[in-house]
Amino acid sequence: AMESGVAKTVITDWEAYNLELQERIGIDQRLMLRVITRARKDPKRVVFAEADNVKILKAVQLLRDEKVAIPILLGNKQKINQIIEENNLDLSGVSIVDPYEDEERLKHYGGILFEKRKRKGLTPKECYRLMRDRNYFGSMMVELGEADALISGLTKDYPKTILPALHVIGVKKGIDRVAGMYIMNTDRGPYFFSDTTVNVDPTAEQLVEIIGLTANGVRFFDIDPKVAILSYSNFGSAKGSVATKTAKAAALAKEKYPELTIEGEMQANVALNEEIQIENYPFSALIGNKANTLIFPDLSSGNIAYKLLSELGHAEAIGPVLLGMNKPVHILQLGSSIREIVNMVAIAVVDAQTQDQL
Numbered sequence: 001a002m003e004s005g006v007a008k009t010v011i012t013d014w015e016a017y018n019l020e021l022q023e024r025i026g027i028d029q030r031l032m033l034r035v036i037t038r039a040r041k042d043p044k045r046v047v048f049a050e051a052d053n054v055k056i057l058k059a060v061q062l063l064r065d066e067k068v069a070i071p072i073l074l075g076n077k078q079k080i081n082q083i084i085e086e087n088n089l090d091l092s093g094v095s096i097v098d099p100y101e102d103e104e105r106l107k108h109y110g111g112i113l114f115e116k117r118k119r120k121g122l123t124p125k126e127c128y129r130l131m132r133d134r135n136y137f138g139s140m141m142v143e144l145g146e147a148d149a150l151i152s153g154l155t156k157d158y159p160k161t162i163l164p165a166l167h168v169i170g171v172k173k174g175i176d177r178v179a180g181m182y183i184m185n186t187d188r189g190p191y192f193f194s195d196t197t198v199n200v201d202p203t204a205e206q207l208v209e210i211i212g213l214t215a216n217g218v219r220f221f222d223i224d225p226k227v228a229i230l231s232y233s234n235f236g237s238a239k240g241s242v243a244t245k246t247a248k249a250a251a252l253a254k255e256k257y258p259e260l261t262i263e264g265e266m267q268a269n270v271a272l273n274e275e276i277q278i279e280n281y282p283f284s285a286l287i288g289n290k291a292n293t294l295i296f297p298d299l300s301s302g303n304i305a306y307k308l309l310s311e312l313g314h315a316e317a318i319g320p321v322l323l324g325m326n327k328p329v330h331i332l333q334l335g336s337s338i339r340e341i342v343n344m345v346a347i348a349v350v351d352a353q354t355q356d357q358l
């Protein structure tokens with residue numbers, strides 16, 4: 001009886017949400033279904049830094065039952081088991097790791113962090129202490145291959161969650177920054193927004209790097225990126241630092257990625273409306289190449305745009321997909337829904353599968 005209760009709680013949520021979405025906006029779910037199907041072919045070990053949370057555990061129930069991932073729960077065993085019981089979940093067989101429980105492991109991990117950070121002002125003692133933070137601990141599990149991906153961020157602000165991962169795992173070789181991309185699944189199809197979560201005020205050169213990372217991120221979803229670099233100006237029509245920066249980024253990016261369709265700088269409505277381009281900017285590379293990848297000049301515009309669209313528009317926001325980390329780490333938006341967590345885990349699993357092929 002308890003088991004059917006379990007399945008019902010979770011699947012009812014899921015179906016109700018799907019139905020509601022379909023009725024409300026009729027959004028095509030194929031993009032995420034493809035990712036989930038791919039994840040299920042080769043589920044990977046995903047460590048949850050915030051496992052003492054009911055939403056995480058409900059998502060874990062679904063992920064385990066549907067064989068999307070092999071979850072590893074980080075946190076206090078008693079507390080986790082209590083939430084499992086109170087919510088009629090069945091997570092038997094899922095491993096729970098309590099960072100406080102294993103002194104030897106903390107010391108070992110602390111030593112490795114010290115080696116990485118000893119010339120960045122950290123002492124062995126501080127490294128040992130930091131390892132009790134589950135974001136450090138979980139990142140170290142991924143770094144050492146004891147897990148394939150880390151999911152965190154549901155309950156803490158973004159900077160607090162990303163810094164441990166940057167310190168322990170770091171960025172991919174040849175790259176010097178990471179960026180966060182959102183998939184805005186709209187009734188006009190999927191659009192990719194970047195950088196929406198990390199770089200506060202990137203320079204033109206940093207925007208070029210963000211464009212490269214984002215283009216790869218779009219290809220990850222089997223979609224061909226068509227990039228628009230957004231501003232409040234169109235091709236030099238207005239002055240100001242953002243206009244200058246984005247114009248420079250457009251010129252540099254076209255040079256650096258000749259194979260990629262890139263246009264800018266341009267206003268958002270121009271980027272998304274071919275008729276305006278044909279009439280006023282007939283040279284635009286996006287005519288006949290519908291823009292699907294929007295690059296924002298800074299964090300405030302990117303972050304505000306995606307949040308406005310997800311609250312007011314006909315769109316489901318999927319992400320943020322963290323681009324450029326050396327191993328799969330994805331940081332949830334504060335307060336994500338169960339469905340959003342499941343989506344991010346599926347992306348993390350496919351991300352981990354892709355790492356195998358590198």
Ligand code: ACO
Nearest residue numbers: 120158159162166171176177178197198199200320333334
């Ligand atoms: N990519 C890669 N590494 C980075 C980046 C980056 N974008 N930014 C900083 N780092 C590295 C630095 O190189 C440094 O490495 P080191 O210690 O080995 O030298 C380390 O991270 C720390 O650098 P700091 O300059 O001390 O870090 P900073 O204080 O700039 O913090 C952070 C970095 C947390 C990413 C910061 O830029 C930030 O707070 N960004 C905004 C995050 C945010 O609030 N987003 C909005 C909400 S998210 C949402 O809505 C879902």
